Amino acid sequence: xxxxxxxxxxxxxxxxxxxxxxxxxxxxxxxxxxxxxxxxxxxxxxxxxxxxxxxxxxxxxxxxxxxxxxxxxxxxxxxxxxxxxxxxxxxxxxxxxxxxxxxxxxxxxxxxxxxxxxxxxxxxxxxxxxxxxxxxxxxxxxxxxxxxxxxxxxxxxxxxxxxxxxxxxxxxxxxxxxxxxxxxxxxxxxxxxx
Amino acid sequence: xxxxxxxxxxxxxxxxxxxxxxxxxxxxxxxxxxxxxxxxxxxxxxxxxxxxxxxxxxxxxxxxxxxxxxxxxxxxxxxxxxxxxxxxxxxxxxxxxxxxxxxxxxxxxxxxxxxxxxxxxxxxxxxxxxxxxxxxxxxxxxxxxxxxxxxxxxxxxxxxxxxxxxxxxxxxxxxxxxxxxxxxxxxxx
Numbered sequence: 001x002x003x004x005x006x007x008x009x010x011x012x013x014x015x016x017x018x019x020x021x022x023x024x025x026x027x028x029x030x031x032x033x034x035x036x037x038x039x040x041x042x043x044x045x046x047x048x049x050x051x052x053x054x055x056x057x058x059x060x061x062x063x064x065x066x067x068x069x070x071x072x073x074x075x076x077x078x079x080x081x082x083x084x085x086x087x088x089x090x091x092x093x094x095x096x097x098x099x100x101x102x103x104x105x106x107x108x109x110x111x112x113x114x115x116x117x118x119x120x121x122x123x124x125x126x127x128x129x130x131x132x133x134x135x136x137x138x139x140x141x142x143x144x145x146x147x148x149x150x151x152x153x154x155x156x157x158x159x160x161x162x163x164x165x166x167x168x169x170x171x172x173x174x175x176x177x178x179x180x181x182x183x184x185x186x187x188x189x190x191x192x193x194x
Numbered sequence: 195x196x197x198x199x200x201x202x203x204x205x206x207x208x209x210x211x212x213x214x215x216x217x218x219x220x221x222x223x224x225x226x227x228x229x230x231x232x233x234x235x236x237x238x239x240x241x242x243x244x245x246x247x248x249x250x251x252x253x254x255x256x257x258x259x260x261x262x263x264x265x266x267x268x269x270x271x272x273x274x275x276x277x278x279x280x281x282x283x284x285x286x287x288x289x290x291x292x293x294x295x296x297x298x299x300x301x302x303x304x305x306x307x308x309x310x311x312x313x314x315x316x317x318x319x320x321x322x323x324x325x326x327x328x329x330x331x332x333x334x335x336x337x338x339x340x341x342x343x344x345x346x347x348x349x350x351x352x353x354x355x356x357x358x359x360x361x362x363x364x365x366x367x368x369x370x371x372x373x374x375x376x377x378x379x380x381x382x383x
Contacts, residue, residue, distance in 0.1 A: 062357060066350040069233060070241075073349075076234020077242045080267060091263045094255050102252040106245065184234065188227045 011152050019144050026140060038130070045126035054124015064120050071113030072184055078107035079180045083173035086157070096161040104154070111146070134193050138186035145179045196375035203291040206284060215285040222285055229278035236271030237345060239264040247338035249329035256325045261317065294360045294374045299351035306344045313337035 025031055045051050054061045082103035084090030091099050122129060129135035153176055156164065206212055215222055245251035246260045283290050290296045316333055324331055330338070360366060362376035370376075 058357060058359070059354075062353050063350055066346070066353040069230070069349050069353065070237070070346060073233040073237035074241050075238075077238020080235060080238060081242060081264065084267070090267065091255075091259065093263075094259060098252075098255060102255065106242065106251045181231070181234075184231050185227070188230055192223055 011155060015144075015147050015152050018147065019140075022140055022143065026136060042126040042130040045123045048123050050120045050123035051126060054120060061121065061124050064117050068114060068117040068121060071110050071117060072187070075107060075110035075114060076180065076184065078103040078110060079177060082107070083176045086169050086173035096157075100157050100161075107149075129190065132190060132193050134186055134189045138183065138190060141179065141182045141186050145183050148175065148179055197377060199291050199375060200288070200377045203287040206287040212284055212287065215281065225278050225281045225285070229275055229282060232271050232274045232278070233349070234271075235267055236275050237349070239268035239271065240345065241342065243268070244338040244341050247330040247334050253328035257317075257327075257330055258321045258325050261314075289361070290355065292362050292374050292376055293355050294370060295351040295354040297373065297375070299348055299355070302344050302348050302351065306341065306348065309337060309340050309344060313341065 046055065054064075081090055082100050085092070085094070085096055085099040085103075153172055156168075156172060161169070215225070242251050243261050243264055246253070246255070246257055252260055283296075313334065316337065317330075320331065320334075324334075329335065358364070360370050360374055362371070362374055366374070366376065
């Protein structure tokens with residue numbers, strides 16, 4: 001889609017529209033047919049090797065959970081450093097570009113760790129999380145986070161930082177911190193449910 | 195020693211606020227969530243500093259800058275973790291004091307503190323000669339690697355505390371009884 005159609009904020013508007021559509025889908029009866037069709041997939045997840053290990057070997061499950069937490073810590077660290085730089089509160093004597101690009105590399109591997117350990121954990125408790133609303137909230141938050149990071153934030157900061165309106169930069173940084181905090185908080189919430 | 199620890203834990207357990215915190219569904223969960231989510235600030239910063247020393251993160255940013263600038267948010271994060279950690283112990287003192295994982299975690303936290311002290315001391319002594327290099331000298335890298343390993347085991351132990359595999363009210367081997375400091379006739383968790 002040519003950027004001109006929606007002006008300079010095409011990606012932001014599209015992302016907001018996708019998130020709004022996903023929320024609308026999730027909180028109305030529209031989701032029920034898809035939700036029912038997903039059940040065999042979750043049942044299958046429990047029959048996989050990951051599911052078997054996760055269900056029968058508590059120590060392995062807990063160790064992977066710890067790996068998930070460490071991935072979260074590193075991802076959170078990258079978000080705080082990178083967005084802290086955009087907000088002008090961290091590493092202010094290092095050029096924006098350096099901080100953002102270097103943090104993004106580590107962020108990528110932390111995200112891969114989170115996803116890999118998350119899939120393992122999901123297989124071990126697939127039917128439990130299938131019935132947990134908060135698991136779906138987390139998936140929505142995670143989807144929004146990845147979409148926001150790679151479709152809005154990254155292309156935005158790929159421009160010359162000095163040419164971007166500082167208010168837009170700060171709003172992007174705050175939105176980024178909030179969305180990843182939401183992912184972490186909903187993940188923690190899963191532990192209290194069910 | 196184990197009896198003394200047990201008696202102190204029982205005394206804490208008998209204080210009204212300990213029971214209130216333990217029985218408060220929302221407050222306990224808030225404290226626990228804060229303890230876990232602050233990982234992003236404390237361990238997040240610490241791991242980035244360690245990865246910088248190993249040459250895996252910010253290799254072209256001076257090591258001293260990364261260590262100095264990330265130190266403050268890291269210490270804020272660790273302060274919050276420390277306070278919430280004490281509150282979590284205060285809420286469940288007897289079981290925690292006799293948890294194998296909690297005891298390993300405490301020993302490792304002391305090891306982490308000693309390692310951090312030595313790491314900073316060695317770094318401050320020599321950083322001017324290698325500040326702009328992608329990888330720190332071997333001595334510093336060893337400290338960074340130890341920090342990553344110790345803290346990873348701390349997180350694993352923290353996660354394991356929630357499980358009851360080695361709780362004293364189960365029949366355990368003499369070794370586990372010894373490590374966990376189980377006291378005969380203990381009646382509460």
